[in-house]
Amino acid sequence: MMLFEWKELASVKRELAARNWFPGNSGDLSIKVSDDPLECLVTVSGKDKYKETTEDFVLVDKAGTPLTDQGKPSAETAIHLEVYNKTDARCSLHIHTVDNNLISELYGDIGAVTFSKVELIKAFGIQEAEKLTIPIVENFPEIPNLAHALGEVIGPETQAVLIRNHGIVVWGGNAIEAKRNLEACEFLFSYQVKRLHAQAANLKRIINDSEERI
């Protein structure tokens, strides 16, 4: 049973590593192994997530206590457990990227970033006319406080939360869904950062003016 989840998580980790999404040993991943009692595999803390070893994941219980001896569970295990407590997720992914940090800082005072009229919000099962809102929480230094803050902003539709100047936590009903949601978030962040640059440089006006002169 656990071997299946181990392979699933290892596969996602490999794909995120190929995207260079674990800079400086950052990021942590988890997958649920049992609902009752709640148990999940989580990445071992502080490891180079670009490397693949037989000690990449450790099984933890609902309190984050290790049940196997691969090493110390992620320092952010409580965040993953909060996601499992608040949602039906079976896989939770946390990464740090330049784009997710930038968006979390730019929209941090507002407390959320909202996307609409962008095709890729459909990756979350949202219809074209609707909006995708990703809440942003402050980066509380104490992980229990951070996990609590994250849990507070999770609503019925929430599938991702940004942590200000830290990273993103994304989840899904299985590992494939979680990875899909993460890829969609990072696409939207990258698009929004470039869009804001283009707006600041008035690129649309410049293009329209130059086309009129042709």
Ligand SMILES: CSCCC(=O)C(=O)COP(=O)(O)O
């Ligand atoms: C290396 S970045 C600081 C810790 C962090 O935010 C992270 O994502 C990795 O922590 P872990 O204990 O899971 O390795």
Ligand SMILES: [Zn+2]
């Ligand atoms: Zn982190």
